[in-house]
Amino acid sequence: MxxxxxxxxxxxxxxxxxxxxxxxxxxxxxxxxxxxxxxRTPAFMPVGTAATVKAMYTSQVRELGADIVLGNTxxxxxxxxxxxxxxxxxxxxxxxxxxxxxxxxxxxxxMSLSKLRKLDENGVTFQSHIDGAKxxxxxxxxxxxxxxxxxxxxxQFDECVKLPCSDAEAERAMRLSLRWAERSRKAFxxxxxQTTFGIVQGGAVPALRIESAKALAxxxxxxxxxxxxxxxEPQDVMLAMIDVVEPxxxxxxPRYLMGVGTPDDLIESVSRGVDMFDCVMPTRAGRHGLAYxxxxxxxxxxxxxxxxxxxxxxxSSCPAARDYSRAYLNHLVRSGEILGMMLLxxxxxxxxxxxxxxxxxxxxxxxxxDFKAQTKERWAQGExxxx
Numbered sequence: 001m002x003x004x005x006x007x008x009x010x011x012x013x014x015x016x017x018x019x020x021x022x023x024x025x026x027x028x029x030x031x032x033x034x035x036x037x038x039x040r041t042p043a044f045m046p047v048g049t050a051a052t053v054k055a056m057y058t059s060q061v062r063e064l065g066a067d068i069v070l071g072n073t074x075x076x077x078x079x080x081x082x083x084x085x086x087x088x089x090x091x092x093x094x095x096x097x098x099x100x101x102x103x104x105x106x107x108x109x110x111m112s113l114s115k116l117r118k119l120d121e122n123g124v125t126f127q128s129h130i131d132g133a134k135x136x137x138x139x140x141x142x143x144x145x146x147x148x149x150x151x152x153x154x155x156q157f158d159e160c161v162k163l164p165c166s167d168a169e170a171e172r173a174m175r176l177s178l179r180w181a182e183r184s185r186k187a188f189x190x191x192x193x194q195t196t197f198g199i200v201q202g203g204a205v206p207a208l209r210i211e212s213a214k215a216l217a218x219x220x221x222x223x224x225x226x227x228x229x230x231x232x233e234p235q236d237v238m239l240a241m242i243d244v245v246e247p248x249x250x251x252x253x254p255r256y257l258m259g260v261g262t263p264d265d266l267i268e269s270v271s272r273g274v275d276m277f278d279c280v281m282p283t284r285a286g287r288h289g290l291a292y293x294x295x296x297x298x299x300x301x302x303x304x305x306x307x308x309x310x311x312x313x314x315x316s317s318c319p320a321a322r323d324y325s326r327a328y329l330n331h332l333v334r335s336g337e338i339l340g341m342m343l344l345x346x347x348x349x350x351x352x353x354x355x356x357x358x359x360x361x362x363x364x365x366x367x368x369x370d371f372k373a374q375t376k377e378r379w380a381q382g383e384x385x386x387x
Contacts, residue, residue: 015034015192015193016032016033016034016152016193016194016195016222017032017033017034018030018031018032018033018223018252018253018254019031019033020251020252021364022363022364022366023363024362024363024366024367024368024369025271025368025369026246026271026272026273027042027270027271027272027273027359027363027368028041028042028273028275028363029041029042029359029360029363029364030275032100032254034100034152034193034194034195035152035192035193036092036098036099036100036101036152036193037067037068037099037100038067039067039068039100039276040067040360041254041275041276041360042266042270042274042275042276042277042356042359042360042363043067043068043275043276043277043356044066044266044277044278044279044352044353044355044356045066045068045069045070045102045276045277045278046061046066046069046070046278046282046283046349046352047069047070047072047278047279047280047283048069048070048071048072048095048097048101049070049071049072049075049280050072050075050076050079051071051076051085051091051094051095052095053069053283053349054283054287054345055283055286055287055338055341055342055345055346056283056342056345056346056349058095058096058097060346061097061349062097062099064318064346064349064350064353065353065354065356065357066099066349066353067099067100068099068100068101068102068152068153069097069099069100069101069102070101070102070103070104070278071091071095071101071102071103071104071149071151072103072104072106072109073103073104073105073106073142073145073146073149073155074104074106074109074137075109076091076103076145076149077106077135077137077145078128078129078130078135079130082144082145082148082149083148085148085149086148086149086150090149090150091103091149091150091151092150100152100153101149101150101151101152101153102151102152102153102154102155102278103146103149103151103153103154103155104155104258105142105143105146105154105155105156105157105158105184105199106124106137106142106145106157107155107157107158107159107160107177107199107227108160108227108258108259116129119159121176121179122138123136123137123138123139123141123157123180124136124137124138137157138157138183139156139157139180139181139183139184139187140183140184140187142156142157142184143157143184143187143188143189143196144187147188147189147190150191151194152193152194152195153194153195153196153197153222153223154188154190154194154195154196154197155196155197155199155225156177156180156181156184156185156196156197156198156199156221157180157183157184158177158180158181158199158201158227159173159176159177159180159201160173160201160227160228160231161173161201161203161228161231162231162232163203163204163228163229163231163232163233163237164204164232164233165203167203167205167208169203170201170202170203170204170205170208171202171203171205171208173201173203173228174201174202174203174208174211174212177199177201177212178212178215178216181198181199181215181216181219181221182219184196184198185198185219185221195221195222195223196221196222197221197222197223197224197225197254197256198216198219198221198223198224198225199216199224199225199226199227199228199258200212200213200216200224200225200226200227200228200245200249201227201228202228202241203228204233204237204240204241206240206241206244209241209244209245210244210245210248213245213248213249214248217248217249217250221253222253222254223253223254223255223256223276224249224250224253224254224255224256225255225256225257225258225276226241226242226245226255226256226257226258226274227258227259229241229242229257229258229259229260230258230259230260230261230265230279231259235264235265235268238260238261238265239268239269239272242257242269242272242273242274243272246272246273249273254275254276255273255274255275255276256274256275256276256277257269257274257276257277258278259278259279260277260278260279261277261279261281262281263292263351263352263355263375263379264376264379266352266355266356266359267355267359267372267375267376270359270363270368271368271369271372282345282348282349282351282352283345283348283349285297285344285348286341286343286344286345286346286347286348286349287341287344287345289301289333289340289344290344290348291312291321291329291344291347291348292347292348292351292352293312293313293316293321293347293351294313294315294316294351294375294378294379295313295378295379295381295382296378296379296380296381296382298312298326300326300329300330300333300340300344301330301333301334302330305326305327305329305330306327306330306331307327308325308326308327308330309325309326309327310325310326311323311324311325311326312324312326312329312347316347316350316351316354317350317354318346318347318350318351319346320342320343320344320346320347320350321347321350321351324343329343329344355375358371358375359371
């Protein structure tokens with residue numbers, strides 16, 4: 001299918017829809033449907049920050065089972081620029097990914113740029129980390145950028161605070177994010193099949209999280225995300241906030257936990273009713289010599305792998321895990337070879353997608369708790385059990 005055909009199809013197909021097909025406890029499996037494709041949930045979205053999933057071809061990402069990838073508003077507005085991407089046919093054509101794309105709003109970067117920014121009611125004024133140039137990002141400009149990129153799911157502009165923080169700081173940022181949510185919703189100019197998600201904030205304060213979720217549900221976004229977690233707090237705090245918020249999230253809309261996480265984070269969050277995830281962890285870890293497998297994490301930098309002829313996982317469907325020895329991967333990593341980064345990123349994304357597929361099947365068959373227990377047992381056994 002050509003990109004021209006894709007654009008024509010957008011006006012011909014049904015709008016954004018979400019259906020839950022089966023539940024098992026709080027865990028649920030279903031599908032998000034939109035003109036560019038169907039997203040099977042629970043879903044993990046590989047992160048394509050700068051219009052690329054680092055060290056991967058888009059065809060590889062698709063073949064591993066990814067239905068959607070994530071792009072980053074902040075990074076793309078700085079380079080190559082949203083207007084330029086639009087002139088070149090939009091983000092899908094630009095990065096050769098004709099399937100669904102979600103763009104975050106830049107809110108997380110607002111947090112990470114605390115030394116280079118000035119924040120007020122209108123938005124954020126900041127210096128580019130690339131060249132020091134001054135930029136202003138508001139809810140309206142964030143939505144405009146996402147519209148120029150042409151993403152299928154566009155996130156509201158919000159303020160994300162680091163944890164731990166004071167209750168007063170969490171409340172201030174949550175209320176500002178709600179006001180920005182209203183402005184983002186009004187500024188959204190989606191094409192047929194596109195939608196926008198609100199973002200629940202409130203730090204680690206249950207009452208603030210509940211208030212945020214209720215207010216956003218009333219705004220009638222296409223879906224709701226849980227933001228401001230996995231930003232420094234321990235896992236038990238993150239899971240407690242999911243437990244607090246879940247009853248107030250609409251049952252008929254997708255729930256997206258932003259920036260999460262480890263395989264254990266994913267399986268625990270799915271068990272609490274979350275549908276969508278993104279995280280740089282599998283790609284970043286792969287570039288630094290760390291592999292995720294059915295038997296837990298394997299650090300290929302360790303000297304014990306120098307003479308190890310075993311693959312990462314002889315039973316994996318991914319060639320990177322199956323067809324290369326640990327000794328060779330160790331050599332590539334210790335030599336700083338680009339191929340090592342490519343192979344381990346490939347392996348990691350394959351494992352993440354296999355984990356999501358396994359969870360979807362287990363929920364559909366009513367055996368999610370058994371799947372969760374067996375998966376954790378294999379992680380606990382460790383790599384010595386791997387063939």
